[in-house]
Amino acid sequence: MAERDFIARLAATLGTDPAARGFADDAAVWMPPIGRSLVFTHDVLAAGVHYLPDDPPSDVAWKLLAVNLSDLAAMAATPAGVLLGLGLSAAEDHAWRDAFMAGLGRALKTFDVSLWGGDTVTGLDRAVLGITAIGWVEPGKALGRSGARPGDELWVSGTVGDAGLGLAVSQGKAPYNKQLLNRFRRPTPRIALGKALGGVATAGMDVSDGLLIDAERLATASGIGLEIDLDAVPVTGAVGLDDVLARVTAGDDYELLFTLPAGTIPPTIAGVPLTRIGRAVDAAGIRLRFADTVVPTPQRLGWEHG
Amino acid sequence: MAERDFIARLAATLGTDPAARGFADDAAVWMPPIGRSLVFTHDVLAAGVHYLPDDPPSDVAWKLLAVNLSDLAAMAATPAGVLLGLGLSAAEDHAWRDAFMAGLGRALKTFDVSLWGGDTVTGLDRAVLGITAIGWVEPGKALGRSGARPGDELWVSGTVGDAGLGLAVSQGKAPYNKQLLNRFRRPTPRIALGKALGGVATAGMDVSDGLLIDAERLATASGIGLEIDLDAVPVTGAVGLDDVLARVTAGDDYELLFTLPAGTIPPTIAGVPLTRIGRAVDAAGIRLRFADTVVPTPQRLGWEHG
Numbered sequence: 273m274a275e276r277d278f279i280a281r282l283a284a285t286l287g288t289d290p291a292a293r294g295f296a297d298d299a300a301v302w303m304p305p306i307g308r309s310l311v312f313t314h315d316v317l318a319a320g321v322h323y324l325p326d327d328p329p330s331d332v333a334w335k336l337l338a339v340n341l342s343d344l345a346a347m348a349a350t351p352a353g354v355l356l357g358l359g360l361s362a363a364e365d366h367a368w369r370d371a372f373m374a375g376l377g378r379a380l381k382t383f384d385v386s387l388w389g390g391d392t393v394t395g396l397d398r399a400v401l402g403i404t405a406i407g408w409v410e411p412g413k414a415l416g417r418s419g420a421r422p423g424d425e426l427w428v429s430g431t432v433g434d435a436g437l438g439l440a441v442s443q444g445k446a447p448y449n450k451q452l453l454n455r456f457r458r459p460t461p462r463i464a465l466g467k468a469l470g471g472v473a474t475a476g477m478d479v480s481d482g483l484l485i486d487a488e489r490l491a492t493a494s495g496i497g498l499e500i501d502l503d504a505v506p507v508t509g510a511v512g513l514d515d516v517l518a519r520v521t522a523g524d525d526y527e528l529l530f531t532l533p534a535g536t537i538p539p540t541i542a543g544v545p546l547t548r549i550g551r552a553v554d555a556a557g558i559r560l561r562f563a564d565t566v567v568p569t570p571q572r573l574g575w576e577h578g
Numbered sequence: 579m580a581e582r583d584f585i586a587r588l589a590a591t592l593g594t595d596p597a598a599r600g601f602a603d604d605a606a607v608w609m610p611p612i613g614r615s616l617v618f619t620h621d622v623l624a625a626g627v628h629y630l631p632d633d634p635p636s637d638v639a640w641k642l643l644a645v646n647l648s649d650l651a652a653m654a655a656t657p658a659g660v661l662l663g664l665g666l667s668a669a670e671d672h673a674w675r676d677a678f679m680a681g682l683g684r685a686l687k688t689f690d691v692s693l694w695g696g697d698t699v700t701g702l703d704r705a706v707l708g709i710t711a712i713g714w715v716e717p718g719k720a721l722g723r724s725g726a727r728p729g730d731e732l733w734v735s736g737t738v739g740d741a742g743l744g745l746a747v748s749q750g751k752a753p754y755n756k757q758l759l760n761r762f763r764r765p766t767p768r769i770a771l772g773k774a775l776g777g778v779a780t781a782g783m784d785v786s787d788g789l790l791i792d793a794e795r796l797a798t799a800s801g802i803g804l805e806i807d808l809d810a811v812p813v814t815g816a817v818g819l820d821d822v823l824a825r826v827t828a829g830d831d832y833e834l835l836f837t838l839p840a841g842t843i844p845p846t847i848a849g850v851p852l853t854r855i856g857r858a859v860d861a862a863g864i865r866l867r868f869a870d871t872v873v874p875t876p877q878r879l880g881w882e883h884g
Contacts, residue, residue, distance in 0.1 A: 293722065296799050298652040298783055299619035299711075301720045304610050313605035314661040314710055316697045346604040355620040357663060357708040391622045397703040402663040404620055404710040405605075414607045416599065477604055493602050 278369055279392055282356075286377050289386035291353060300388035302353060308408035311349035315340045319363070319399040323457075324442060329368045330375025331457040332401070337379045339480065340405035341461035342526040346478040348415040348470025349407035351383060351463065356390030357402035364399050383463065413470035415530070417493035420475035424531035426498055426550035427538055429462050431506045432483050432527065433519025452508070459526040465546075468539035469530055476530035482574020483520040486529055488558050494531075500550040502562040513562050523575040584675055585698055588662075592683050595692035597659060606694035608659060614714035617655035621646045625669070625705040629763075630748060635674045636681025637763040638707070643685045645786065646711035647767035648832040652784040654721040654776025655713035657689060657769065662696030663708035670705050689769065719776035721836070723799035726781035730837035732804055732856035733844055735768050737812045738789050742828025758814070765832040771852075774845035775836055782836035788880020789826040792835055794864050800837075806856040808868040819868050829881040 283295035291302040304310055317336050319325045337354065344351050356376075364372070380387055385405075438456025440446035462478070469476055475494055479486045483505065491498045500520075507519045531552055532538060538546045553559075560567040589601035597608040610616055623642050625631045643660065650657050662682075670678070686693055691711070744762025746752035768784070775782055781800055785792045789811065797804045806826075813825045837858055838844060844852045859865075866873040 296724060297722045298649040299617045299655065299713075301615050301617050301653065301715070303615050303717065306612075309607050309609050310616070311605045311607050312659075312661055312694060312710070312712065314663050314696050314708075316663045316665060316699045316708075318665060318699050318702060321699060321701055343604040347607065349605070353618075355618055355710055357620050357622045357710075359622055359624060359665070359706045388618055390620050391708070393622045393624050393627060393706070395627055396624055396706060400665045400699070400702060400706040402620075402622075402697070402708050404618070404661055404663075406618065407605075409607070411609065416603045418602060 282373060285373065286380060286387040289353065289388060291386060292388045295389060300355070302388065305408055309411050309414060311344055311347045311407045311409055311414065312404065313340055313343035314402060314404045315343060316400060316402040325363060327442070327457060329371040333372045333375035334379045334458045336401050336403050337376065337383065338459045338461050338526065340403040341383055341385065341463060342459065342478040344405050344407040345461045345463045345466030346415060346476055346528060347409060348413055348466050349409040350467055351385045351405060351407040353386040353388040353406050355388055355404040358390065358392045359396045359400035360392065360394050361396045361398050383461070409470060415466065415469060415473055415476040417475055417477050417490045420490060420494035420496050420531040420552045422496055422552050422554045423534050424474050424552040425534055425548050426500065426531055426552065427546055427548050428479070428483065428505070428527055428529050429465055429544050429546055430525065430527040431508050432479070432525055433522045434508050435459065435524035436519060436522025437508065439524065456524055459524065461526060462528045462544060465528055465541045465544050468541060472539065473530040473532055476528055479525045479527045479529050481523045483529065484558060485574030488573055490529060491556065491558060497553045497555045497557045497559065498550055499553055499559045499561065502560055502567060504547060504549045506545065506547045513567065516562065517570055521570060521572060521574050588679060591679065592686060592693040595659065595694060597692060598694045601695055606661070608694065611714055615717050615720060617650055617653045617713045617715055617720060618710065619646055619649035620708060620710045621649060622706060622708040631669060633763060635677040639678045639681035640685045640764045642707050642709050643682065643689065644765045644767050644832065646709040647689055647691065647769060648765065648784045650711050650713040651767045651769045651772030652721060652782055652834060653715065654719055654772050655715040656773055657691045657711055657713040659692040659694040659712050661694055661710040664696065664698045665702045665706035666698065666700050667702045667704050689767070715776060721772065721775060721779055721782040723781055723783050723796045726796060726800035726802050726837040726858045728802055728858050728860045729840050730780050730858040731840055731854050732806065732837055732858065733852050733854050734789065734811070734833055734835050735771055735850050735852055736831070736833040737814050738831055738833065739825025739828045740814050741765060741830035742825065743814065745830065762830055765830065767832060768834045768850060771834055771847045771850050774847060778845065779836040779838055782834055785831045785833045785835050787829045789835065790864060791880030794879055796835060797862065797864060802858045803861045803863045803865065804856055805859055805865045805867065808866055808873060810853060810855045812851065812853045819873065822868065823876055827876060827878060827880050
């Protein structure tokens with residue numbers, strides 16, 4: 273399929289929002305909601321780096337959108353539209369592009385987001401897929417990583433480490449388990465939770481590279497330390513310390529990690545369990561406990577890119 | 579240089595706008611100007627496709643920003659900020675990244691645009707570089723391709739085909755000529771002209787793939803035809819019909835092509851010559867004339883991607 277045909281089909285099937293102008297112009301035009309701050313993020317997934325080349329293309333499309341919307345959720349923003357930047361190789365043949373487009377359409381509909389435009393490049397050695405996501409937030413309600421204060425309590429949504437288990441399933445290293453596989457391939461951005469945390473949480477971010485490494489980033493940005501009770505961390509299945517350490521250093525969960533002033537009851541979002549897993553302290557760094565015993569912090573806290 | 583170090587250095591040197599939040603959060607937050615429509619575009623350049631792998635990295639950075647700002651200019655928008663999406667290979671070593679970053683910094687400053695954030699991926703087989711550019715325009719003043727009406731006059735900025743000559747220089751197929759080389763490697767987005775055309779021109783776009791192919795796209799989007807006087811097209815140097823045909827089918831000029839109601843005097847922008855090169859007519863398609871003679875429309879109108 274020639275690039276122009278692919279774009280024409282994208283426009284016809286997915287570019288139906290007026291802001292997209294039918295992909296007929298050089299850029300999208302959008303009237304933002306009055307009195308809102310805008311939130312922008314851009315994340316890239318590369319075949320063989322962030323997903324496996326033989327992952328279903330509809331799942332790749334889902335994940336590409338989900339990881340970007342997760343960044344908006346982490347800022348307490350409401351998603352509005354996205355731009356695509358697709359670099360494709362010969363491996364992304366007609367069937368792949370069709371399935372990708374269909375999957376992207378379903379994901380856009382699920383998350384109520386519009387496709388506004390983008391660019392497609394062919395002839396690469398492997399797929400490099402980018403999305404820019406645009407959302408909005410009430411001024412002053414954007415979440416950030418730097419607002420946690422000593423005494424705040426540390427919370428996390430969902431269960432931690434499921435995506436790492438799903439990765440093992442997708443690599444054939446663990447028995448087939450559709451639910452865990454979907455946690456890896458089709459993560460759920462915590463959009464409603466993120467919005468509810470705006471103006472409530474003191475700091476927040478999404479867990480993309482591993483609970484511990486992301487907690488360390490939040491702690492560093494806030495100039496505090498974090499004590500984490502590993503036995504409180506919500507995980508799938510009954511496990512011991514070694515298993516928990518594997519879960520909290522696995523990436524791709526896209527749950528929200530956030531801090532609340534002590535005693536604050538977090539917002540209730542249907543289907544999204546929230547668990548208090550620790551607290552912010554003065555002394556910098558991450559400190560771990562399991563069954564009331566100090567646990568040495570592992571050397572590797574999660575995924576380090578580069 | 580590890581990805582995290584590279585991003586940290588990008589943030590420290592270029593991410594100084596408050597909207598970037600020091601690259602410390604999951605996304606950028608920006609308060610848009612009140613009562614303006616926002617304009618978004620995303621363009622990707624791949625090494626070996628859109629630029630030569632041994633082009634100077636500072637020129638690659640310049641071009642990456644310029645082609646995106648050219649899309650904003652084509653919509654009559656004022657640029658505000660950009661997000662980077664850098665996919666890098668081993669070929670983009672420490673020295674390359676340094677030079678790219680320095681060049682990007684100079685280009686951002688030249689065009690008065692802020693770097694708000696982005697994502698970097700390493701370990702690819704070749705560089706795939708994306709930028710999302712965000713700008714604003716007064717409501718109703720965004721230019722588009724679809725507004726040309728029969729009787730309108732067709733105008734173009736600058737000179738046409740210089741970038742194609744510069745490409746030949748960069749490939750060693752033409753004698754060294756710094757000015758033409760720069761027209762290929764360091765195009766100038768016509769931002770001031772684009773802004774001045776908002777609410778004045780009936781249609782407009784930037785010439786990225788060749789004057790003829792882009793004129794055909796404008797004609798198709800507007801549901802009109804275009805007659806082009808090839809001897810009126812501004813080109814560098816004294817040339818005959820064959821040379822002019824080569825110029826008007828060469829890409830990468832990033833001049834603006836636009837239509838004005840007959841007799842309208844275009845805005846004056848210092849240093850940007852404007853030339854009337856034809857007119858819009860009822861009958862669809864592109865018709866060419868040279869020295870009062872009809873010229874057959876060439877098979878190949880410009881760069882077709884895919």
